[in-house]
Amino acid sequence: MRFGLFRRSSAPVARERLQILLEFERRIDGSDLLARLRDEIIAVIAKHVTLDPENVRVKIDRGKAVSLLEVDVEIPNSPGALHATPTEAM
């Protein structure tokens, strides 16, 4: 990779990375989509299961055609954790 002849030109890479990133950033319109998603997901799950918000991870992997939303929720195995908390039926 050291020698000029074999070096891939970097501008097309920059261009493609930017296009993917900006398409995504424009869609979420600068707002903090992840934080909002995380808050709402926690709120929904907490209606039914006891959980520690610290143990909820929300991640978005941006791809060219599709993006992958990954939600990782850790639920403690303590007794009663999986029982619905007393909220009105949805």
Add this chain to the structure above:
Amino acid sequence: MGKVVVVTSGKGGVGKTTSTAALGAALARTGQKVVVIDFDVGLRNLDLVMGAERRVVFDFVNVIQGAAKLPQALIRDKRVETLYLLPASQTRDKDALTEQGVARVIGELRPKFDWVICDSPAGIERGATLAMRHADTAIVVTNPEVSSVRDSDRIIGLLDAKTEKAEKGERIDKHLLLTRYDANRAARGEMLTIEDVLEILSTPLLGIIPESEEILRASNFGTPITISNPSSAPARAYLDAARRLKGEAVEMSIPSDKRGILNKLFGRRAA
């Protein structure tokens, strides 16, 4: 009524202040009455780039706080008599610029000048949003480099949402000023091309300023490049951009400093 222009970018160090000084001087040289305003409170530099750093008595914040009248704070350029500077203050209080204060000052300047050019600080904080607040036209300064293009995209979003015009449902006039462009590197595939940047940001081009040693030389001397060396490549690019800003149809080109072989071998420059 004068036109209010914001020179903005999001990212720092891309050439906002250099471009403000160069375009302001270029417009003033054609007889237009121009005031350039430094919005970078706490980190002012437009005074230095314009060579007026030792003439600052009152500043923007003094005017807003009522400690000075606007005409007392305006510094008239010694080289171009229709060019004025309103310097920022060096106070560390970031809240020194108030929404109402800025509105009042812009309101006072607009009828007295043909061009009110606001040099925005980097970032998307208060200083930057206040600088763009009253703009009719925005010049987004961008380097052909990923972080600068991304930040420009963000700023374009803010211009369409947070300006007075946008809030009234009107469209703010946006232009891209591509600076530090190296045509050779772009041709070798080492730098985003003009077409790349235009396609990604889909904003019309105001001008292409070639990378040049002359820019540093001009700021070292404290003279806008369009005054100190108007025949240099970057100055010609800025002069063309200023004409486009005035609405003239000027063919887009990338000026270059083509030096003859003798010139390259002996000595750098005549002046």
